[in-house]
Amino acid sequence: MMQTNFWVSKKVLITGHTGFKGSWLSLWLQHLGADVYGYSSSLPVSEPHLYGIAQVSKNMDSMYGDILDYERLQIFIQKIQPEIIFHLAAQPLVRESYIEPIATFSTNVMGTVHLLEAARHTESVRLVINVTTDKCYENSSNSLLGFIEKNPVGGSDPYSASKACSEIVTTAYERSFYTNSSKLLSSARAGNVIGGGDWATDRIIPDIIRSITNKQPLNIRYPQAIRPWQHVLDCLNGYLLLAQKMWESGEKYIGSWNFGPGESSIISVAQLIEECNKYLGNKLEVLYESDTQPYEATTLVLNSEKAEKLLNWGIELPVKQSIEWTMDWYRNYMSNSLNDLTLRQISNYEKIKAARLS
Numbered sequence: 001m002m003q004t005n006f007w008v009s010k011k012v013l014i015t016g017h018t019g020f021k022g023s024w025l026s027l028w029l030q031h032l033g034a035d036v037y038g039y040s041s042s043l044p045v046s047e048p049h050l051y052g053i054a055q056v057s058k059n060m061d062s063m064y065g066d067i068l069d070y071e072r073l074q075i076f077i078q079k080i081q082p083e084i085i086f087h088l089a090a091q092p093l094v095r096e097s098y099i100e101p102i103a104t105f106s107t108n109v110m111g112t113v114h115l116l117e118a119a120r121h122t123e124s125v126r127l128v129i130n131v132t133t134d135k136c137y138e139n140s141s142n143s144l145l146g147f148i149e150k151n152p153v154g155g156s157d158p159y160s161a162s163k164a165c166s167e168i169v170t171t172a173y174e175r176s177f178y179t180n181s182s183k184l185l186s187s188a189r190a191g192n193v194i195g196g197g198d199w200a201t202d203r204i205i206p207d208i209i210r211s212i213t214n215k216q217p218l219n220i221r222y223p224q225a226i227r228p229w230q231h232v233l234d235c236l237n238g239y240l241l242l243a244q245k246m247w248e249s250g251e252k253y254i255g256s257w258n259f260g261p262g263e264s265s266i267i268s269v270a271q272l273i274e275e276c277n278k279y280l281g282n283k284l285e286v287l288y289e290s291d292t293q294p295y296e297a298t299t300l301v302l303n304s305e306k307a308e309k310l311l312n313w314g315i316e317l318p319v320k321q322s323i324e325w326t327m328d329w330y331r332n333y334m335s336n337s338l339n340d341l342t343l344r345q346i347s348n349y350e351k352i353k354a355a356r357l358s
Ligand SMILES: NC(=O)c1ccc[n+]([C@@H]2O[C@H](COP(=O)([O-])OP(=O)(O)OC[C@H]3O[C@@H](n4cnc5c(N)ncnc54)[C@H](O)[C@@H]3O)[C@@H](O)[C@H]2O)c1
Pocket: 015, 016, 017, 018, 019, 020, 021, 022, 039, 040, 041, 042, 043, 045, 065, 066, 067, 068, 087, 088, 089, 090, 091, 092, 107, 111, 131, 132, 133, 134, 190, 191, 192, 193, 194, 200
């Protein structure tokens, strides 16, 4: 039986807390009663950004610094003595990784090394979860059933390869330094997360929102590309459940974990846009650059049976509801109540989850 007040007063460090997922995770953990700390670059990830809009920093202590500044990171971790660490700081965009491969590999690979090294020298740390991606798998091993955790990692573009390297670093640290210590280490793999407050470049939901606010048509190259879509809260719920299980039950839960949506969450970009447009009062004008060519890239599907069975994790928000919540968030954007709305969506999510489990 999992403790419901597990997070109360737990000291939790989130790297990348100023980003899209990091902001949601920070607010959720604050809401659960944890003592939350953050370490991220000083530059905002986008303009605007959820971190500022939802006043994420109000109830946590933050340090702004590069993950590649080992000394600064180590001093901060030593000072706060966290018990649980979620490592999200990364360069997360595929297209950016072609433009800035050195920065991408540095942040995503050496950043992970720095974090795991600092954590292993900090006595208070009980567990670390390294957040990677569904793109860390070597594509040749794709199967209709989806990738399972044991499939080999790899990557053809700099971002995917850097995350595969981050996975290898995690395994090496676990085997070399964490085994037989009091610390536990895991990695979490998910992809195509949607939710309010994302303004990253080259992601479909932020592109839709920018088109609406700039009153410009949205150009879409591959409307028939199909993707599994997942609400950010379903993904973060996986990270939280994993951390709690690792804390409560130990070694059995170390390793890698997939948190992907099921088949019913796989829809085309065109369907996603159509669904979003419904909630936006059909104000979005879309220009399809080539709507006849089938999309060639393989669709990444994660098999998440391990998390479903061992963590009792599952998708609480089906794809249409995920889109509705996401559009609801953006519709409220610019109002003064986004902190309330973000927390309300967290509470509603918890109710849905509790109802399924009862
Ligand atoms: N959003 C998605 O759909 C998605 C999908 C799969 C995996 N992920 C992974 O989840 C994590 C978070 O993604 P996100 O979408 O929130 O990204 P984001 O760009 O919104 O946030 C990235 C965070 O990392 C920090 N960061 C970047 N470089 C840094 C550096 N050198 N030093 C210190 N901090 C640095 C940024 O300041 C920010 O806080 C990443 O590891 C990403 O690869 C995201």
